[in-house]
Amino acid sequence: MQPTDDNGEATVRATLAQVGIVLPAADIAFLAAQLPMLARTIHAVAQAA
Amino acid sequence: MTGVAATAARVRAGILDPVRLAQHHLARIAAGNPALHAMIAVAEAPLLRDAARLARGAARGPLAGVVVAIKDVFDVAGLPTTANARLFVDAAPAAADSAVVARLRGAGALIIGKTNCWEMSVGGPSRNSPTPPAVNPWAPGADPGGSSSGSAVAVASGMALAAIGGDTGGSIRLPAAFCGLAGFKPTHGAVPMQGSIPFADSLDVAGPIAATAADCAAIHAVLAGTMIHPPVALAGLRIGIPHALVAHGNPTNAVSENFAAACAALALAGARLVPVALPSAPLFNACYFLIARSEAHARWRATLAAHPEDLNALTRRSFAIGALIPPDAVADAIRLRIRLRAELAAATAMVDVLALPTLPDEAGDLDAGDAFSRPDTAPYTRPFSLAGVPAISIPSGFGARGRPLGLQLVAPHGTDARLLAIATAAELVLPATGMRPQEWWR
Numbered sequence: 326m327q328p329t330d331d332n333g334e335a336t337v338r339a340t341l342a343q344v345g346i347v348l349p350a351a352d353i354a355f356l357a358a359q360l361p362m363l364a365r366t367i368h369a370v371a372q373a374a
Numbered sequence: 375m376t377g378v379a380a381t382a383a384r385v386r387a388g389i390l391d392p393v394r395l396a397q398h399h400l401a402r403i404a405a406g407n408p409a410l411h412a413m414i415a416v417a418e419a420p421l422l423r424d425a426a427r428l429a430r431g432a433a434r435g436p437l438a439g440v441v442v443a444i445k446d447v448f449d450v451a452g453l454p455t456t457a458n459a460r461l462f463v464d465a466a467p468a469a470a471d472s473a474v475v476a477r478l479r480g481a482g483a484l485i486i487g488k489t490n491c492w493e494m495s496v497g498g499p500s501r502n503s504p505t506p507p508a509v510n511p512w513a514p515g516a517d518p519g520g521s522s523s524g525s526a527v528a529v530a531s532g533m534a535l536a537a538i539g540g541d542t543g544g545s546i547r548l549p550a551a552f553c554g555l556a557g558f559k560p561t562h563g564a565v566p567m568q569g570s571i572p573f574a575d576s577l578d579v580a581g582p583i584a585a586t587a588a589d590c591a592a593i594h595a596v597l598a599g600t601m602i603h604p605p606v607a608l609a610g611l612r613i614g615i616p617h618a619l620v621a622h623g624n625p626t627n628a629v630s631e632n633f634a635a636a637c638a639a640l641a642l643a644g645a646r647l648v649p650v651a652l653p654s655a656p657l658f659n660a661c662y663f664l665i666a667r668s669e670a671h672a673r674w675r676a677t678l679a680a681h682p683e684d685l686n687a688l689t690r691r692s693f694a695i696g697a698l699i700p701p702d703a704v705a706d707a708i709r710l711r712i713r714l715r716a717e718l719a720a721a722t723a724m725v726d727v728l729a730l731p732t733l734p735d736e737a738g739d740l741d742a743g744d745a746f747s748r749p750d751t752a753p754y755t756r757p758f759s760l761a762g763v764p765a766i767s768i769p770s771g772f773g774a775r776g777r778p779l780g781l782q783l784v785a786p787h788g789t790d791a792r793l794l795a796i797a798t799a800a801e802l803v804l805p806a807t808g809m810r811p812q813e814w815w816r
Contacts, residue, residue: 341697345679348690355691356698363695366660367703373657374706374713 333357378440378536378589382482385428385439392439392484396425399441399486402532409815411508412527414446415453416487424484437596438482443534445525446488447495448472448580449569457571458503459493461677461684472569474538474580474597481596486534490524495540495573496670497689499523499740507740510553511811512777516737519549525583526553530811536584536593540570542577543662544732544755547767550583551732551780554769554809556801557583558590559755560790562762565597574669577662577759585808587768587797594794603791608799609644613637614725619655623753625734628773633731636770636781639803640729650721650728654714658757661714664699664707665760671696711760718761722786727796730754732780736773754782764790766797769806778806 334357341348348356376384384390400418407413421441428439444450447457449468456462470476475485490508492498498520499507508523510516511530518527522539526549529537539546541559550557558581565580572578582593595602615637625633641647671678674693682690722728731754758765763784770781783800785793801807 337698341694344675344697346675346682346694346697347679348682348694349687352687352690352694355687356695359695360698363698366663367699367706369657369660370664370703370710371706373654374710 333360336360377586378437378584378592381535382436382438382440386434390439392425392428393422395439395441396421396484396486399532399534406531406533406815409509410511410527410531411490411506412524412531412533413443414456414458414488414490414505414524417450417453417485420452421484421486428482428484433482435480435482436592437478440483440536441486441534442478442483443486443489443525443528443537444475445491445522445537445539447491447540447571448474448538450475450485450488453488455571456504457494458491458505459685459689460504461681463504468569470569473566475569477596477599489522489528489537492521492523493686494571494689495521495542495545496692497686500686500688502686509740510737510777511815512554512737514814515739515741516777517552517740517742519552519737521545522583523549526550526555526557529555529583529585531815536582536589538580539583541579541581541759542573543666543759544752546581546583547732547755547765547780547782548752551767552737552778554778554806554811555583555585556587556590556766556768556797557581558587558594558766558794559759559764560594560598561764561788564790572673574666575673576669577666587766587794587801590766591791591794591798594790598790600791603795606792606795606799607644608640608803611645611727611796612648612725613640613645614648614650614721614728616650616652616655616721616728616730619652619754619757620730622655623731623734625731626773628736629731629734629779632771632773632779633781636804637729640800643803648725650725652717652721654717657710658714658760659753661707661710662756662760664703665711667692667696668699668704715761718757718763719786722763722784727793728784730782732767732782736775736777736779758784763787764793766793768797768801768804769809770804771806
């Protein structure tokens with residue numbers, strides 16, 4: 326999941342909204358901060374799979 | 375303290391009164407629970423009723439009179455199952471026992487109540503959950519680990535002789551290690567999970583936490599419906615050391631020294647230490663993270679959408695992050711998991727067990743916050759959850775702050791009873807088995 330906005334929060338909010346989940350702003354910021362780690366994890370697994 | 379098998383034997387022989395046993399553990403709860411928060415609910419009346427029935431000669435099984443506490447994700451008839459979540463705090467009492475509780479009762483065990491845990495087995499330790507975090511009996515303010523935190527604290531403080539925990543990525547082994555106990559994660563699927571609140575179905579297992587591996591063996595035999603394996607001698611056993619995985623977990627000096635001392639003790643008893651290669655060691659935790667989070671999200675997505683305010687922030691975030699994992703990434707993780715399982719099976723085929731630390735550090739303080747929500751934490755337990763193989767943590771000594779450390783032993787898929795027999799032999803040569811904390815909480 327690559328963020329398309331400045332800090333990823335809009336990406337996170339939109340992705341969660343697609344499955345009907347609305348979370349507080351602090352949760353969105355936390356999850357957006359995880360996007361780089363998540364991208365690295367997904368990449369590592371994809372390369373090895 | 376008398377162990378599980380000896381306690382049951384004495385109850386069966388009429389030497390020990392199960393009512394007095396039950397009263398003893400109730401008194402320990404009254405003395406310790408206000409400070410330790412190990413128990414969420416105590417089933418005093420049913421416990422004393424069942425103990426009296428046992429005393430009158432009701433069928434006496436292999437766990438006769440053994441007082442067991444149950445993590446509050448497993449149904450106990452007559453008590454609500456809350457997973458320490460506001461979401462379930464008003465749940466109706468369970469109409470029937472979960473499969474594990476039914477098997478325990480069928481073997482004569484006495485169920486004393488429900489133990490504290492991290493919210494939904496993931497969101498903790500958190501002061502926003504209905505019951506405050508359980509406290510490690512080894513030091514005021516110390517983290518007992520999780521998510522089966524109350525199960526370990528209950529046993530370490532004598533509130534129960536044994537407890538049942540749930541383990542998705544280490545939730546039995548971690549609190550057992552932090553609290554100076556043995557904690558056993560069975561082969562995935564060996565113990566039925568009906569009547570429990572799941573986290574990630576392809577990873578979740580139920581298992582015992584007790585003072586010793588021998589106690590765990592007695593409980594697991596009942597949970598899995600198997601026999602206890604005959605004793606195994608350490609002499610001649612091949613113990614594999616996965617050096618790359620140990621190094622990848624970045625252990626503290628105290629953990630490294632303790633692990634070396636434990637290996638030396640096993641070697642002195644005649645075991646052969648064999649280096650084992652796990653070339654993909656760094657990938658296990660990445661793969662685990664994608665599968666666990668995506669499964670939890672799929673399971674709890676609708677609940678999270680409907681009741682976000684009824685879950686604490688750690689739980690919400692843990693369930694929500696799975697939405698950010700694309701389906702292709704989940705498919706990659708499932709494919710990689712097959713390869714990693716094969717790699718681990720090849721490594722364990724050359725030895726009797728693997729040995730490695732349970733955790734890279736001793737327990738920290740509860741105020742340090744959430745320790746296990748990141749993909750690079752619990753590096754020594756998650757690989758074996760991913761692989762679905764049996765693993766046990768046994769006490770191995772103490773860290774720089776005087777808090778317990780654990781040695782983890784891992785065996786091939788389906789060899790649970792033999793692993794427990796090997797751990798029973800190993801704990802006899804390790805220095806920390808059976809040690810108890812100072813009772814500062816009384």
